[in-house]
Amino acid sequence: MVIEPPVDFQIDSLEKLEFYPQVFQYLSRIARELEYELVMVTNQDGLGTPSFPEDTFWPAHHKMVKAFENEGVVFSEILIDRSFEHENLPTRKPGIALLTHYTKGGYDLENSYVIGDRKTDVRLARNLGCKAIYLNVDKTDDAVLCTTDWAEIYAYLKLEPRKGIVRRKTSETDIVVEINLDGSGKSRIATGLGFFDHMLEQIARHGNVDLSIRVNGDLHIDEHHTVEDTAIALGEAFLQALGKKKGIERYGFLLPMDDCLAQVAIDFGGRPWLVWEVDFKRERIGDVPAEMFMHFFKSFSDNARCNLNIKAEGDNEHHKA
Template identity: 60%
Template sequence: MKKILFLDRDGTLILEPEDYQVDHINKLNFYPGVFRWLGRIVRELDYDLVMVTNQDGLGTDSYPETNFWPTHNAMLRALEAEGITFTEQIIDRTFAADNQPTRKPGTGLVQHYLRGNFDLANSYVVGDRLTDIQLAKNMGAKGIWIATDPELGVEELDADQLEGLTETIALRTTDWEEIYRLLRLESRTAAVTRTTKETDIQIELDLDGTGKTDMDTGLGFFDHMLDQLGRHSGCDLAVKVKGDLHIDEHHTIEDTAIALGEAFAAALGDKLGIERYGFNLVMDEATVDVRLDFGGRPWLVWDCDYKREKIGDMPTEMFHHFFKSFSDGAKCNLAIKARGKNEHHIIEATFKALAKSIKAAKRRDVDNMRLPSTKGML
């Protein structure tokens, strides 16, 4: 199914003058960076471009078409010279006060996209008003808000319409380069469910999050360690586990590690542009060396020793088992060496070091989106 970029015109492709009417060639000024970065989107990515613009009262005495079209067509010719063309131009002529369903955020003029065979869930509406974001929500798409003026469009939405826009906004920016990078890199998320007779596990992972975590495994210390993993790797991570803790902790920890590894493998996807490798951390008297390779093959080298039977409610013998199971699920190499005196510090530093390794290894270079391997596959 085809992905679409629904692009507002004024304030998005061209700068909007004080009177909000680009009705003369002298008022035509392009948004900074639009030629370079929208041009790269067109050349490198698989999106159709559709212009969706409100032109209040176009065709009336106050906004005659003889003023609009020469300037509009000059804009199109300049964009076309850079390979930027539109499969459709949708222009609404109603006034804001008319509150017509054809006017953004109404979907009256885009019904054929709602009914057609389009990948709207992975499409975007790009615009400078909150009404553009509301249109994205109404279409089941994502919104990119070019927020030069955060108040633009607010007066056109009631309280109910404003609700939920935060989830629709994929990016708030004034920079077309940031829009290119968002679209070029795309999201890296995974949701994994693992259900056996011993455990029921749900994991949600966003590799490019902000370190938000939500843990509920039934084991306090395990929650604490997984919280470190999410926060210090910069991943959003939620882990919910119902395990047979009335027997012991083994199945809960092992199955969570397997599912967590599988989530990382799924979220990494094709691995294009990733750094692939990462390592190292110190915490108080504890020093930990974690070397990681998301190379597609599981392996664990383990050089850690614990004298305590448990840390909190987690058996120390299960730490080796956790990292081995994670390596198996993520199809990654792990080499872990830990030294210290306080075993709480040692194991917490180990989880933090793994998190920092993940943060380094998952990083992508948008200007070098190649597979980091001479084999041609990972």
Template identity: 60%
Template sequence: MKKRILFIDRDGTIITEPPDEQIDSLEKLAFLPKVITSLHKIAKETDFLLVMVTNQDGLGTPSFPEHTFIPAHEKMMNLLTNEGINFYKVHIDRTFEHEKAPTRKPHTGMLTEYLDETKYDLKNSFTIGDRLTDVTLAENLGAKGILIGKKDERAVLCTSDWEEITQFLIQQDRRHKARTAQVHRKTNETDITIHLELDGQGKADIQTGIGFFDHLLEQIAKHARCNLTIKAIGDLHIDEHHTIEDTALALGEAFRKALGEKRGIFRYGHFTLPMDEALSVVALDFSGRPYLVWNATFQREKVGNMPTEMFFHFFKSFSDTALCNLNIHIAGSNEHHKIEATFKAFAKAVRMAIAKEVGNEEIPSTKGVL
């Protein structure tokens, strides 16, 4: 997975910058309001690499001896590290502006290692700084600029509030990692389109032409807290089989795609759900291997306008394309209660299995792949 980066300026961005002065003593070291708590939250809740990029005019020359720079800089870095704010690298250009060195911001001479498109995602990376040159640096890198204390239409955010920067970056991070999938399955018998958002609010827009099937699919969205849109056109003039089967196949494929590598998910889910006299037990594993254990019988031919023989077939088809292991056990006397309880228990088990552990990006398998 390619890394996204926050290229963060130092003076005027993390620490205050005295007018026309270098920060050459501990007495001049002061942090911007809310910057430490903000950087801590960014480091904890996002996967951006933090990279410091700073121009220090004439560092190491008589006008700015290195021994006057190091104590304040090291004090700053140690304090940040102690707060869980770890910079991947620190890049310091020591030249004067009139030298026009290729390493001096907004030029990218110090940052050529990040131009490797196989390792870094600069399009979704950001620079953060208090000068217009920081926005120009973003342009030169192919990244986006955040500007502190000034206005520039090129920047995606202009603000003096580090909390606002933090919320913006967390939202960007969530959008980037959004677990969604779009599936279109078209055959001579059906035409099905599904849009799935795993991290949703339980919203559903279901149209299959089979009323009770729509109702059951709505239970999946509601109780798994997924946003689910399904538009299915099938040969219902023949019977319901193809529409139900192909919807299940497309839905399983959507879950497989939205889960991606499955990094950080719990993987396993289970739920026992009562509904009046009925009891449904569902356990599942997004293992990468399809398997269905089905322990259920139905006495009626249909519930609503859905054949009861298709309940098994729905979960078998879902398992085949989602590549998950499903164990389903149903007991009760009311057929409506039995199957509705099963879809709700299935949804609750799915919700448990797809949930992500905060800060965990590992694949939940000793194999290293699912």
């Protein structure tokens, strides 16, 4: 939030108080729009000693806190360690002694973040079991994001990478589904059923998601388990990728294709239900039994926990499917 002076790293006067660009704009949006509790944790070397008298610290500190409060950014706690680095006290970052009450339940630490400009902040995140955002242009594998751009931090927290990986192995099938909802439309599909592959590729292409599906199924018996279990795994992958579903809207879709019109309404609200108004005149479309299309979407709806309403009409069965 505050740019530390490069010489002594102490903000001991109002003249040294300098904020990161756009921090007020985007931290206030984080506080207002997202569900995070904000806690400030800071090392202030020797605060209260002759090297860092209290009366040089508090005016700048109070000015900073008030500036954020004026923008709607309120910290539930401000935790200050006054020790020197050589003392190696557990209260000093990256130690977590000041934060132990957050580790005793009631907080989703796995999906919480430490944002800071020191390597000790990154290590603090690891010690807490949180993720780290490193306020630095230098890269580190221990942080999920390295940047000094608060707009980028806001965008990351607003919509975390939405990815899902599901492995489903039964006596009939062995399936791996990988999905990135914020991808670019790339697909790699291999179910053993050509027409089924073609239809699954359309999810990636038209949904602009990256999708990989690898299936080894009992096609020597029939197509049922391959189609059903793929839908189950795909639904689970969607559910995993959506996470807390922040920022998504209820979605409707119309697709005219020559003589056919397909209408889809979907709600990822956690209540599985399928309404299916599609009739096929042919027993098979490509190498997939027509009866399996409804079964696919029912299995998907159950496992993605979504309400799905599908209607399609027309004469060309391929277009309808």
